[in-house]
Amino acid sequence: MPTILLLIFSNMFMTTAWYWHLKGGPQVAESRPIVMVILVSWGLAFVEYCFAVPANRIGFAAGWSAGQLKVVQEAIALVVFGAFMVFVLGEPLHWRHFAAFACLMGAVGFLFVGR
Template structure:
């Protein structure tokens, strides 16, 4: 469970780092946006690296960690897209999410 919690928190920071400037920050100079995003991403790394180490030490494979991270990324981005960017979610988002959940199921099958 610590692995999942840390991956969720790290994905929140990474989503903000990558997309915060799309709503209200487009007028800022790109170099400033990059520097701010790097600062935000530092916190993401401080959470993602321990998450992966804890998960790997607990018996997760690298593939399992990566696929789980991708499922969490899509969930976090879906919330961000709706709440912050005001974008609606559609059937394509649901389909992509289901494909990733299927990938995760394959990665964990037999463990």
């Protein structure tokens, strides 16, 4: 459970690092100086690493493989991004988002089956 919680926090920071500057539409995004965007994003990514690295170490020590850790991280990333997309960027969810999530959950299932 600590691995999952740390990965959730990690993904919240990384999603914000990658996409915060798009809020407000193309004109607003383009008006932000790219150097400032990069520096703010680096700061957020640093915090992300402070959660991701321990999450992976704890999960690996608990017996998860690197592949399992990565696929779980991607599944969490999709959920976190979906929420960010809707609540921060104001974009709607479509059936494609749910289908992609279902495929990723299948990948998680395949990596954990028989374990």
